[in-house]
Amino acid sequence: MDKQNKFSRRRFITLSLVATGGMCLLSRCVNPPLSSWRFLTGQESVLLDALVEQIIPADEWPGGRDAGVTNFIDKQLVGPYTRYQESYRKGLHAIQETCKTKFQKQFENLSWEEQTQFLKKMEAGKMEGKAWKKGFDREFFELIRNHAMQGFYGSPRHGGNKNNVSYKMMALDYPVIIGQNRYKK
Amino acid sequence: MTINRIYKISLLSLAILIGIFIVSFGTFYTYWNTASADKTCASCHEIQNSVHSQAQSSHRNLKCNECHGTALSNGLHSMREKGMMVIKHMNIKSDENILISEEQLLEVLNNCKRCHSSEFADWSSGGHSIDYEHVFLNPKHNSTEQINFDCLRCHGMFFKGTVNDIVEPLNIKGPWKLKDITRATMPAIPCMACHQIHQDGSPHKRPDYSGPKSIFYQKQDTGFVVGFYDRHEKVHVPITQLPRLYLKEGERPVKIADDPIMRNCVQCHAPNAAHQAGTNDDRTPRGVHEGLSCTACHELHSNNSKNSCISCHPAISNCKLDVTKMNTSYADPKSPFNIHWVSCSDCHKGATKVKSELHRITNNLKMH
Numbered sequence: 227m228d229k230q231n232k233f234s235r236r237r238f239i240t241l242s243l244v245a246t247g248g249m250c251l252l253s254r255c256v257n258p259p260l261s262s263w264r265f266l267t268g269q270e271s272v273l274l275d276a277l278v279e280q281i282i283p284a285d286e287w288p289g290g291r292d293a294g295v296t297n298f299i300d301k302q303l304v305g306p307y308t309r310y311q312e313s314y315r316k317g318l319h320a321i322q323e324t325c326k327t328k329f330q331k332q333f334e335n336l337s338w339e340e341q342t343q344f345l346k347k348m349e350a351g352k353m354e355g356k357a358w359k360k361g362f363d364r365e366f367f368e369l370i371r372n373h374a375m376q377g378f379y380g381s382p383r384h385g386g387n388k389n390n391v392s393y394k395m396m397a398l399d400y401p402v403i404i405g406q407n408r409y410k411k
Numbered sequence: 412m413t414i415n416r417i418y419k420i421s422l423l424s425l426a427i428l429i430g431i432f433i434v435s436f437g438t439f440y441t442y443w444n445t446a447s448a449d450k451t452c453a454s455c456h457e458i459q460n461s462v463h464s465q466a467q468s469s470h471r472n473l474k475c476n477e478c479h480g481t482a483l484s485n486g487l488h489s490m491r492e493k494g495m496m497v498i499k500h501m502n503i504k505s506d507e508n509i510l511i512s513e514e515q516l517l518e519v520l521n522n523c524k525r526c527h528s529s530e531f532a533d534w535s536s537g538g539h540s541i542d543y544e545h546v547f548l549n550p551k552h553n554s555t556e557q558i559n560f561d562c563l564r565c566h567g568m569f570f571k572g573t574v575n576d577i578v579e580p581l582n583i584k585g586p587w588k589l590k591d592i593t594r595a596t597m598p599a600i601p602c603m604a605c606h607q608i609h610q611d612g613s614p615h616k617r618p619d620y621s622g623p624k625s626i627f628y629q630k631q632d633t634g635f636v637v638g639f640y641d642r643h644e645k646v647h648v649p650i651t652q653l654p655r656l657y658l659k660e661g662e663r664p665v666k667i668a669d670d671p672i673m674r675n676c677v678q679c680h681a682p683n684a685a686h687q688a689g690t691n692d693d694r695t696p697r698g699v700h701e702g703l704s705c706t707a708c709h710e711l712h713s714n715n716s717k718n719s720c721i722s723c724h725p726a727i728s729n730c731k732l733d734v735t736k737m738n739t740s741y742a743d744p745k746s747p748f749n750i751h752w753v754s755c756s757d758c759h760k761g762a763t764k765v766k767s768e769l770h771r772i773t774n775n776l777k778m779h
Contacts, residue, residue: 301507383508383644389652399654401641405681405691406561 265303265311270318271296274370276334277321280341281374287395288388290374298377298386299370310369317366320357321348327355443482448475457496457509461609469612469636478522478608479515510645513569513597519608520601533712534602543567544595547578548587557583565679566599568642605675607638607647635671639678650675658695660688665697670704672711680705689752698754708750716750 263271278290278299290296303311325333325344333341345367347353353363377386387393393400443451452475453462465471470478482489499506511519524531534540546566547558558581560574567577577594578587589595612635618625638647653674658665665688667673682693689697696703708719720734739750747757 381644383646390648401639401643401648401653401678403654403656403677403681403686404684405679405693406556 264300265314266296266300269322270314271300272334273318273322273332274299276341277345277370278374278377280338280345281371282378288391290378292388293378293391294382294386294388295374295377297388298380298384299373301385302373307373310373313366313369316357317362317369320355320362320366323357324353324355440482444476451475455496455500457500457507460507461509464609464611467611468609469614470608472614478519479511480518480522508645513567513571516569516603517597517601520598520603523602530712531602533710533715537710537713537715539600539604539712539714541566541599542596543577543589543599546599547574547589550585550587553585553587554583557581558587564642565604568604568640569601603647604640605638606636607640607649608636610636610638610647610649612636637672637675639675653678656681656686656695658682658686658688658693660697665695666702667695668702668704668707670706672706673704676705694751697752698757700750700753 261268266274274296275291278295280290282290282293282295284292299307299314303314321333321344325331325336329336329340333344336344348363348367349371351361351364377384379392380387382388382390390400448462448465453459462475465473465475476484480489482493496509543566547553547562558574558578562574563570563577567574570577575581576590579590580587620626635650638649639653640647650671653671655669655674656667656677658667677693677695680692680694682688682695683690687693688695694705696705696707707723708716710716710719718735720737720739724734726733726735738746738748739753740746740748747753
């Protein structure tokens with residue numbers, strides 16, 4: 227055996243110890259920086275909160291934001307709605323860019339009325355700018371509106387409808403109170 | 412190099428490798444079971460939610476393994492399961508709504524009794540500790556009502572399959588048998604049917620003796636651990652979120668106690684879809700006991716109600732009846748003595764006439 231290539235006992239033990247230490251460190255998986263969001267960034271979540279609150283505003287019942295609609299969308303975007311990831315990234319960015327150009331503010335910092343007018347224009351497909359070409363304004367508005375409805379009225383297990391808020395609003399008992407037909411013959 | 416020397420080196424290497432494995436595994440295992448959950452269990456993204464909810468619960472002072480056991484405490488199947496989780500995770504199929512299996516849940520149940528021995532003993536002596544055999548092989552029930560998927564809403568709610576996987580045949584003729592005989596003695600209504608272990612709450616603490624509000628009736632609840640396990644959604648619904656029962660006796664609305672715990676009871680002890688009092692499994696008090704909660708008479712874990720009458724009624728009542736010897740039969744819904752809806756006139760014949768006469772006199776007095 228070539229002496230230089232010999233795997234010395236000392237080197238073997240050193241490597242083994244390093245491996246042992248490595249195993250201990252493995253317990254902490256190399257996580258991405260801890261964030262409460264799965265797909266959205268912190269800024270995107272603030273914007274989306276404002277958007278869903280516009281679509282389902284709070285009255286005597288909580289609105290889209292407090293019902294956890296943003297959480298629903300975020301959760302679905304890394305699940306069944308992966309296909310919409312690009313639309314959200316592009317659309318949310320376009321909204322902020324348009325707001326900055328037009329109002330020198332971010333969407334969430336606009337007044338309630340300004341936000342409403344902005345979204346009405348989006349819904350009507352009358353947004354200006356390169357990002358909104360080919361009817362993306364109307365398309366993106368519909369996407370958020372549909373997802374907001376799903377998040378608000380759907381099952382809480384999907385991330386929205388926090389504390390069954392929409393069920394309560396509609397006076398729907400959940401879980402339904404209903405017994406079995408006992409001993410009827 | 413001689414064969415003998417190669418043999419010796421190989422043997423030594425093997426011994427060293429085994430030694431390193433034992434030391435590294437032991438170190439790792441010890442570390443894993445002693446370090447905080449944030450550094451261990453929560454390393455798995457799938458378990459992060461559970462770790463965080465536990466940290467907000469009244470069980471926050473417990474380590475995960477005190478209830479869930481260690482990776483090896485229940486044999487090697489835990490290791491295999493974790494391995495499968497890693498593989499699933501690597502394939503980007505991770506599930507943040509991760510749930511423990513019914514078998515694992517029952518292992519946790521065995522750990523509940525370490526701290527809650529009294530409650531466990533009460534539960535064991537009561538009807539809610541019923542096992543699969545007695546629920547699903549009851550000839551009286553099965554011959555009068557078709558076993559169906561909805562049975563699992565209140566019995567065997569943590570079972571992953573359907574009722575079809577539990578019992579056969581699914582008809583009213585029988586004879587019925589469990590598909591998996593080992594399930595026979597498994598509890599069908601475990602603690603977690605009514606308790607959400609990770610629910611928001613604070614551990615019990617000693618009161619502030621200088622402030623009566625922290626001792627007496629004004630004491631604030633630190634959080635309910637009661638919650639109904641909704642099999643359909645696979646989540647616990649805290650009692651504060653459960654709907655309040657509305658009930659009618661004919662057209663008359665029945666007064667219902669505003670006891671949050673009762674909202675949990677009526678999820679299973681429920682009336683028919685029209686919410687008519689006394690139908691199906693409804694046991695809501697009416698008659699002289701209308702407005703009382705289930706818990707006014709039933710002990711929470713054993714559900715025992717024996718001697719509960721005497722809590723409100725003196726041993727010899729005003730009408731000279733010994734309440735401890737009264738017939739309070741409830742098994743027969745038609746019994747006139749059914750304690751759930753016994754009325755004055757069931758015992759005192761002509762009481763309705765007396766009552767209406769009293770009303771007439773009172774009204775006359777009011778008019779004058």
